[in-house]
Amino acid sequence: MTGLRFTKDHEYLRIEGDTAVVGITDFAQQQLGDIVFVDLPKVGKKVTKGSELAVIESVKAASEVYAPVTGEVIEVNAELGEKPALVNESPLDGGWLVKLRVATPDETASLMDEDGYASFLKTL
Amino acid sequence: MRYHPLSDVDRKAMLATIGVQDSAALYAPAPASTLIDAPLDLPRHKSEIEVERALRKLAARNVAAGSVPFFIGAGAYRHHVPATVDHLIQRSEFLTSYTPYQPEISQGTLQTLFEFQTQVALLTGMEVANASMYDGSTGTAEAVLMAHRLTGRRKALLSGGLHPQYAEVVRTISRLAEDSVADMPPDVDCVEDLIARIDDTLSCVVVQTPDFFGHLRDLTPIADACHRHGALLVAVFTEAVSLGLLTPPGAMGADIVVGEGQSIGNTLNFGGPYVGLFATRQEFVRQMPGRVAGESVDADGRRAFVLTLSTREQHIRRDKATSNICTNSGLCALAFTIHLTLLGEAGLTRLARLNHANAVALADMLAQAPGIEVLNQSFFNEFTLRLPCDAAALVERMAAKGVLAGVPVSRLLPDAGLDDLLVVASTETNTPQDRAAFVSALKESL
Numbered sequence: 001m002t003g004l005r006f007t008k009d010h011e012y013l014r015i016e017g018d019t020a021v022v023g024i025t026d027f028a029q030q031q032l033g034d035i036v037f038v039d040l041p042k043v044g045k046k047v048t049k050g051s052e053l054a055v056i057e058s059v060k061a062a063s064e065v066y067a068p069v070t071g072e073v074i075e076v077n078a079e080l081g082e083k084p085a086l087v088n089e090s091p092l093d094g095g096w097l098v099k100l101r102v103a104t105p106d107e108t109a110s111l112m113d114e115d116g117y118a119s120f121l122k123t124l
Numbered sequence: 125m126r127y128h129p130l131s132d133v134d135r136k137a138m139l140a141t142i143g144v145q146d147s148a149a150l151y152a153p154a155p156a157s158t159l160i161d162a163p164l165d166l167p168r169h170k171s172e173i174e175v176e177r178a179l180r181k182l183a184a185r186n187v188a189a190g191s192v193p194f195f196i197g198a199g200a201y202r203h204h205v206p207a208t209v210d211h212l213i214q215r216s217e218f219l220t221s222y223t224p225y226q227p228e229i230s231q232g233t234l235q236t237l238f239e240f241q242t243q244v245a246l247l248t249g250m251e252v253a254n255a256s257m258y259d260g261s262t263g264t265a266e267a268v269l270m271a272h273r274l275t276g277r278r279k280a281l282l283s284g285g286l287h288p289q290y291a292e293v294v295r296t297i298s299r300l301a302e303d304s305v306a307d308m309p310p311d312v313d314c315v316e317d318l319i320a321r322i323d324d325t326l327s328c329v330v331v332q333t334p335d336f337f338g339h340l341r342d343l344t345p346i347a348d349a350c351h352r353h354g355a356l357l358v359a360v361f362t363e364a365v366s367l368g369l370l371t372p373p374g375a376m377g378a379d380i381v382v383g384e385g386q387s388i389g390n391t392l393n394f395g396g397p398y399v400g401l402f403a404t405r406q407e408f409v410r411q412m413p414g415r416v417a418g419e420s421v422d423a424d425g426r427r428a429f430v431l432t433l434s435t436r437e438q439h440i441r442r443d444k445a446t447s448n449i450c451t452n453s454g455l456c457a458l459a460f461t462i463h464l465t466l467l468g469e470a471g472l473t474r475l476a477r478l479n480h481a482n483a484v485a486l487a488d489m490l491a492q493a494p495g496i497e498v499l500n501q502s503f504f505n506e507f508t509l510r511l512p513c514d515a516a517a518l519v520e521r522m523a524a525k526g527v528l529a530g531v532p533v534s535r536l537l538p539d540a541g542l543d544d545l546l547v548v549a550s551t552e553t554n555t556p557q558d559r560a561a562f563v564s565a566l567k568e569s570l
Contacts, residue, residue, distance in 0.1 A: 037410065055444060062444045 004092075005068065005111035008120065011053075012092065013068045013111065016099075019075075020108070023096040024056065024065060024087065027121055032058040035087045040076040040098060047071060047100070049107055054097050056087065069107040071100035187523055189392055193558035195486075197506045197549025198336065198531040199260070199287050199362040200395060201387045203475075204553055209389050209462045218458055227417075227431035233454070234429035237417040240461045247367040248359075248381040249374025250403035254414040256457035257400025257449060260362055260384030261290040264330060265297040266402065266413045266447055267358045267380040271328035273411045273446065275354060278303040280328050281321055284311030285335030287362055288536040294330065310533075310540045312499065312508065314339035319349040326353065328380070332360040333373070336536075337547065338503040340370065347377025356380060364388050364401065364460075365551075366504040368476030380404045389463030390456050399456035409433060413447030475552060479505035483550040486559050490548075493566060499545075506549040508533070513570060515546040521569035527561050 005013045010028035014021045029035065039055040047053050047067035054065040076098050080086060087095035102108070112120060135147070144150050151159060170178070189202050196202070213219065221233050228234075237255040244253035257263035268280045280298070282291050282305060291307065298305045306326075308316050314337065318329055329350050333341040347357040359373030361383035373381045385399040386392075404412055410433070418432035467475060483505040491498045495512035511518060515532035522529040533545035550559075 039410070 004114055005108050006114070006117035006120075007066065007068045007111055009066050011065055011068045013108065014092075015102075015108065018101065020069065020071065020100045020102050021096045022053065022065075022068060022098050022100055023091055025117070026091050029088050029091045029095070032056060032060065032063060034059045035084045038080040038084045038087060038097065040080065041073050043073055043076060045073045047073065065097060067100070068111060069100065070103040072103070073098050074101050075099040187526070187528060189528070192526045192528055193554065193561045194528045195530045195548050195550055195554070195562060196528050197363070198536065198547045199289065199384065200392055200398075201363055201365070201505075201549060201551055202392055202553055203365065203387055203551050205389055205391055205459070205463060206466055208466060209459050212462050213455055213459050218455065221454070228428070231429055234417045234431065236458050236461055237454070238419060238429050239465070240457045241417060243461060243464050244385075244401045244403050247364070247372065248383075248401070248403040249372025250378075250381050251406040252409050252412070252416065253401065253403035254412050255417050256385075256453050257382075257402050257414060258453055259386075259396065259398040259400045260360065260382060261287070261293040262449075263382040263400030263402050264290045264358070264360050265294045266449065267382045268294050268298065268303075268328060268330065269301065269447065270380060270404075270408070270411050270413060271356045271358060272303060274356060274408055275327040277325060277327035277355070279306060279325050280304075280330060281306045281318065281326050282308060283318055283329070283331040283335070284308035284316050285314060285337060285339060285341070286330055286332045286360060287336045290332070290360060290362075310537050310542065311335070312337055312542065312545065314341065314501075318346055322346075322349045322353050322355060324353050326350075326355040328356040328358045330358045330360060332362065333370075334361070334363060334366055334504045334506060336362075337508040337545075338500050338506040340502045340504065343373060343376035343378055347379075350379075351377070358382065363504060363506065365472070365476050365479055368472035369480060370504065374403070379408065385456070385460045389459035389461070397453050397456055399453040399460055411446055414449055476504075478552040479550070482552065482554050482559075483507065485556075486548065486550045486554070486562065489559055489563050490566070493563065495570060496566075505551055506547060509546045509548060511544045511546055511570075514543050516543065518566075518569055519546065522565045525565040525568060527565040529562065529566065
């Protein structure tokens, strides 16, 4: 798990070439409980850092997922339509949400790295 | 707070709080002509029995629906409701239950909602239905909002055959949401060219069949045109019994089907409460307003019912709710379900045939009357007459002769210049004697 970046809203971002894979962290999926639906954006949607990217509905609540960086949605995880529980099972792998074409790579620098996020979780 | 009349001390304290001397100063800004300077001329109090007598006398001036030959429809229909329906919905488990906040405890309520949804989906020819909206008109507005969400567009085209009050509700809700509505003019003859008006800016086209004037419409070409332009077809009905005989809107390509369920299980109720029916395709279920009861199994593997897809603000979606509908017409939905269960599929078809046959018999008789024109080529249990006189005045004259003849179009479309049109409905409750009384009262009143 290298190259991962995290937000304080518990999204993660993994750079793969010129794209970034976005999802929610293991901590976030545990907090949400059983996830029953993921409302993903349309491919081509442009998002700015901090704007609403997706909505995750669990048996407890519906929660926003915010864009960790500015960019354009180039792919969504269609498998979540049938199996939203993938987000619970493997949030960092099969449970990814969208792929973004990152508009301003500098923005990733301001995100926490793995150690930073681990320390951040201890403060909660 | 206990209720006590205000004392002088209370009044003084209140006036002092807002900083005026006396009540005259309080009302000073109002023009003198609008103020009453003397005690109201009201009768003295009366005993309960005297009040009862007075009210009964007033009530006797009404011509009640069941007391005379009755041909009023236009969105609210008089049908026979079996006594069993009323008896069963009065069971306290049903009658007192409010919206299930801990739904799994209310298995009986959830099961009836599940049955209700199944019936609505079957009737409309759609894949999923929700657990009841307030009524047909607000359901139509919800359908328009849903089409906006699904298409990302914010303009709806309303057919001129849509019930005027339904159109008004859509316009009102759209105004609040700052969405736009394109209206077709009232369509008396069912010749409006909706297809020519469909373009890539529309989220949906809203068409009623049978329409406000009673015409039956083939929705297929309209649905095709909608889909070519990425718009949805919202199909509306006001007479649920018609679905027992007519091609369901789902089979004609409708994307959302909404309508009024009052006709089945529910009486006229002085105009409400009624029950909205709402159905759509599986792929759109996530944007459907309201909530859906689903079937599951409990911890022991037994059949159980749950509230699922509760896309309302009271449940898990909160501020992300698809609509702010806050309760449903649960008891009316239950009455609908019980009545439809008693009828069964064959029974509903028979009931629908009886409605149609009675309406045809009446239309045939009226077509013989001099000066009367039946405008419809086809209809279910309701049609429009063109009269040689003002329809509203004629209805009054016929009411005086003990026949409630129908709804003058001018009542719902006062400025449309359609004062000579009368919408007439006939159901299974009308006898041959009723029809004879209609024709004879009409001839005397023309």
